[in-house]
Amino acid sequence: MTSPQAVSNEYDARIRRAEKLVAEKSSASELLSFYKRIASFQKSFLAHISEAALQQPDTPPLASVREALDLTLLLPQFRTFLSLVEQNAPNALAKAAREIAALPSDSWIALLRSYWELGGLFDQQIGAFGQFFPRAFLQPYTAYVAGRTAVPPVLATPRVCPLCGGRPLFGVLRLEGDGGKRCMVCSFCGYEWEFRRILCPTCGEEEEKKLPVYVAEQFPHVRMEPCDTCRFFVRTIDLTKDGHAVPVVDDLAAIPLTLWAHELGYSRLQPNLLGT
Numbered sequence: 611m612t613s614p615q616a617v618s619n620e621y622d623a624r625i626r627r628a629e630k631l632v633a634e635k636s637s638a639s640e641l642l643s644f645y646k647r648i649a650s651f652q653k654s655f656l657a658h659i660s661e662a663a664l665q666q667p668d669t670p671p672l673a674s675v676r677e678a679l680d681l682t683l684l685l686p687q688f689r690t691f692l693s694l695v696e697q698n699a700p701n702a703l704a705k706a707a708r709e710i711a712a713l714p715s716d717s718w719i720a721l722l723r724s725y726w727e728l729g730g731l732f733d734q735q736i737g738a739f740g741q742f743f744p745r746a747f748l749q750p751y752t753a754y755v756a757g758r759t760a761v762p763p764v765l766a767t768p769r770v771c772p773l774c775g776g777r778p779l780f781g782v783l784r785l786e787g788d789g790g791k792r793c794m795v796c797s798f799c800g801y802e803w804e805f806r807r808i809l810c811p812t813c814g815e816e817e818e819k820k821l822p823v824y825v826a827e828q829f830p831h832v833r834m835e836p837c838d839t840c841r842f843f844v845r846t847i848d849l850t851k852d853g854h855a856v857p858v859v860d861d862l863a864a865i866p867l868t869l870w871a872h873e874l875g876y877s878r879l880q881p882n883l884l885g886t
C-alpha cells in the first residue's frame with residue numbers, strides 16, 4: 611500500500627521534472643507546461659481527498675480498486691478542473707473543456723462513471739481524446755484508492771494490473787544487483803508490478819528475437835520495446851541510465867518515439883494522458 615504522502619511527493623517530483631524538461635527546451639515543452647498545471651491540480655485534489663478521508667478514520671482496506679467511486683466528494687471539483695483545462699490546454703482540448711462545462715451534471719457523472727468502469731481496460735471504446743478529462747481528473751483518486759487496496763497474491767507475471775485489471779501504461783527499469791529489474795505501471799491506478807524483461811505484456815510473446823529493443827540517441831534512457839508478433843509496443847523508462855527521470859513525465863516527453871513507432875507500423879496499446 612502507498613500512503614497519500616508518498617503519492618503527493620510523487621506529484622512534486624513530476625512537477626519539478628516537467629519544469630526541468632521545459633527549461634531544457636524539450637520538443638514536448640508546450641504539452642509539458644500544460645501537464646505541469648494538471649499535475650499541480652492533481653496534487654491539491656489529492657490533498658482534498660486525503661483530508662476528507664481523515665474525517666472517516668478506521669475504514670478497512672478495499673478488496674478492489676474499482677469498487678469505490680464516491681462522486682459526492684469529487685464532483686464539486688470537476689468544474690474547477692474544466693476551467694483549468696479551458697484556460698491552459700492546447701486549442702482542441704480547451705474547446706472540449708468548454709463544451710463539457712456547459713453540459714448538465716448528469717453528463718459529467720456518466721462520463722466519470724464510464725471511465726471508472728472501463729478506464730485502462732477498453733479505452734479504445736472511449737478514445738484517447740475523450741478519456742483525457744475523466745482520466746486526468748480521477749487520477750489522484752485512483753492513486754489514493756489503489757493505496758488503500760490490499761494487494762492480492764501474485765503467482766505468475768500478470769499482463770494486467772493485479773489491483774484493477776488495467777493495462778500497463780509503460781515499463782520502468784530500476785537498478786537491482788548487477789542488472790535492472792523491470793516493472794509495469796498501471797494506466798488506470800498507477801500501481802507498479804514486477805514484470806519479466808523478455809515478455810510482451812500485450813500478447814505474451816516470450817521469444818527474444820520477436821522482442822527487439824530500440825534506443826534513440828535523443829532519449830538514451832527510454833527503451834522502445836515493440837513486439838513483432840502483435841505489433842504493439844511498450845516503452846520502458848530506464849532509470850539505470852538516468853536516475854533523475856520521472857517515468858510519467860519522461861514518457862510524455864518522448865512523443866517523437868511514438869511517431870517513429872507508428873511509422874514502423876507499431877501501435878501503443880495504452881496511450882498516455884496526452885494521447886501519445
Ligand SMILES: [Zn+2]
Pocket residue numbers: 771772773774775776796797798799800801
Ligand atoms: Zn491498476
Ligand SMILES: [Zn+2]
Pocket residue numbers: 810811812813814815837838839840841842
Ligand atoms: Zn506481443
